Amino acid sequence: MSTTKPGLREQTSLRTTFRVLGVVLLVVALVLLGLGLADFFASMNSDGEFPTRFWMAFVGVLLLGPAGWCLQAGFVGTASRYVAGETAPVVKDSAAYLTDGEGVLGVGRTVDDAEPARVTASGPFCSTCGTRNDADASYCDRCGAALAG
Numbered sequence: 001m002s003t004t005k006p007g008l009r010e011q012t013s014l015r016t017t018f019r020v021l022g023v024v025l026l027v028v029a030l031v032l033l034g035l036g037l038a039d040f041f042a043s044m045n046s047d048g049e050f051p052t053r054f055w056m057a058f059v060g061v062l063l064l065g066p067a068g069w070c071l072q073a074g075f076v077g078t079a080s081r082y083v084a085g086e087t088a089p090v091v092k093d094s095a096a097y098l099t100d101g102e103g104v105l106g107v108g109r110t111v112d113d114a115e116p117a118r119v120t121a122s123g124p125f126c127s128t129c130g131t132r133n134d135a136d137a138s139y140c141d142r143c144g145a146a147l148a149g
């Protein structure tokens with residue numbers, strides 16, 4: 001963990017609070033839900049006894065909402081931030097690659113892909129398209145025509 005960014009540390013402690021709170025709420029909700037349902041089914045088996053603890057099931061269901069919210073804030077938020085942190089540099093690199101002059105301008109101009117070779121080439125000119133090729137080239141770099149010499 002970085003100690004140079006207190007803001008991040010506060011976010012981390014806040015997420016930890018959400019995680020603990022979410023887990024506690026989830027456990028309480030599941031326990032209440034289980035107790036309520038168990039009491040409900042137990043009273044169904046006995047004769048006409050009203051399920052006095054069935055309210056626990058309702059409370060448990062109600063608690064599942066905030067429990068899920070806390071867990072989402074504590075865990076999923078972290079996951080999405082992690083994914084964003086992992087993919088953002090890639091996107092940035094891709095954008096830099098696409099905008100460094102070769103990418104965006106090069107799109108649709110595949111003919112110019114051979115240009116670097118032509119710049120440094122010192123060999124024969126192509127008699128078909130005029131591109132200068134490497135000295136030892138047998139075929140034109142640009143159009144593929146056989147070179148005279």
Ligand SMILES: [Zn+2]
Binds near residue numbers: 131140142143144
């Ligand atoms: Zn050519």
